Amino acid sequence: xxxTHTHYIGSAVMMKKVADRSVGLVVTSPPYPMxxxxxxIFSRQDRKIEKALxxxxxxxxxxxxxxxxxxxxxxxxxxxxxxxxxxINIGDATRTIxxxxxxxxxxxxxxxxTQALGFTALPCILWRKQTNxxxxxxxxxxxxxxxxxxxxxEYILILRKGGKREFTSPATKENRRQSALxxxxxxxxxxxIWMDLKGTRQAMGKQKxxxxxxAFPFDLAYRLINMYSVKQDLVLDPFLGTGTTTLAAMxxxxxxxxxxxxxxLLENFYDKCKDSLGQFSSAIQHRIDLHNxxxxxxxxxxxxxxxxxxxxxxxxxxxxxxxxxxxxxVSVEQQDDERIVVNYDVPSRETATTVTATPQNTPxxxxxxxxxxxxxxxxxxxxxxxx
Ligand SMILES: C[S@@+](CC[C@H](N)C(=O)[O-])C[C@H]1O[C@@H](n2cnc3c(N)ncnc32)[C@H](O)[C@@H]1O
Numbered sequence: 001x002x003x004t005h006t007h008y009i010g011s012a013v014m015m016k017k018v019a020d021r022s023v024g025l026v027v028t029s030p031p032y033p034m035x036x037x038x039x040x041i042f043s044r045q046d047r048k049i050e051k052a053l054x055x056x057x058x059x060x061x062x063x064x065x066x067x068x069x070x071x072x073x074x075x076x077x078x079x080x081x082x083x084x085x086x087x088i089n090i091g092d093a094t095r096t097i098x099x100x101x102x103x104x105x106x107x108x109x110x111x112x113x114t115q116a117l118g119f120t121a122l123p124c125i126l127w128r129k130q131t132n133x134x135x136x137x138x139x140x141x142x143x144x145x146x147x148x149x150x151x152x153x154e155y156i157l158i159l160r161k162g163g164k165r166e167f168t169s170p171a172t173k174e175n176r177r178q179s180a181l182x183x184x185x186x187x188x189x190x191x192x193i194w195m196d197l198k199g200t201r202q203a204m205g206k207q208k209x210x211x212x213x214x215a216f217p218f219d220l221a222y223r224l225i226n227m228y229s230v231k232q233d234l235v236l237d238p239f240l241g242t243g244t245t246t247l248a249a250m251x252x253x254x255x256x257x258x259x260x261x262x263x264x265l266l267e268n269f270y271d272k273c274k275d276s277l278g279q280f281s282s283a284i285q286h287r288i289d290l291h292n293x294x295x296x297x298x299x300x301x302x303x304x305x306x307x308x309x310x311x312x313x314x315x316x317x318x319x320x321x322x323x324x325x326x327x328x329x330v331s332v333e334q335q336d337d338e339r340i341v342v343n344y345d346v347p348s349r350e351t352a353t354t355v356t357a358t359p360q361n362t363p364x365x366x367x368x369x370x371x372x373x374x375x376x377x378x379x380x381x382x383x384x385x386x387x
Contacts, residue, residue, distance in 0.1 A: 012238030024233030033065035034093035034104035083165025119159040183317035221248035253327035
């Protein structure tokens, strides 16, 4: 199996290189209106923004910044295939302009604009983005009625183009089954508050225009890709930044495309992808390890696990997880300045369950100790926690 990853330097307000209805999923985080680190990049795209900020007209600046983003959401709607999802990570902004401290509700403005374009809005996710800054509380301290709540969460807006996606042919159904999540991942990932995401290092080199990249955590993109697309889909990020969405798509066995207006962010991107091969297999290994821990705990609690995964032989809770299989990235090739190809190792049903000793970068898949294969006629009831 192979996947292809394309990155274009340019503005996503016109994504000419992305065909209509060709994208299965959009995962992105735009520059946040009214957060001052993005003022310059917005002002370069519409000079009226700079003027509004100079006149201290926060409401107008907010609206003009969103009008830049609206053009990108319109393109996102065009390129998504019917039933495709757009997951937009966005934080609201607080800012003092003149004497007035106010909230600028970015998530609400984007929801209104995208619904007007024809998107169906679905329940969104809040993720906790904790700040430990010593000056994080603003206002009158311990004296009532003059202090402001600190924003320590961001939104992941979840939008769909049209109705539910159809999987009709035997091949697409099989691919969907192979792209399944673990039951316990479903329980955690499809809850509306994520408390466990770690922020990501955003510092940039001295030669870069900004000192922070605004990158989101790898796990945020990787989860969303696993939740809302299937293997070999095309995942698009119109605000690609440092390429986190591409790295997550590579790990998940999806194709990807991205636009980024600042060329300095994607310098040496091929080297970064090549150097990330170890990170890709660690992410997969981590999922397998967590699953094995989950199984172990369940068996120790004396609960039965009915099903067995056809590729790895480990127990799984539901029938839907029986064909879940990881495509393991094994090499990365540069095709040209814009395109990178990833090659994968995909286990076959015959060989996969025997994989325990593994070459470098290959996740080790072992059964939880004490669990016996369903092929032996047992449903793991006789697990001995002491063994
Ligand atoms: C919040 S950052 C995205 C960070 C990215 N998720 C990551 O993990 O690195 C937003 C990015 O959008 C880029 N940008 C701003 N306006 C753009 C436009 N019109 N088209 C494409 N990229 C744009 C900025 O340069 C910035 O890198």
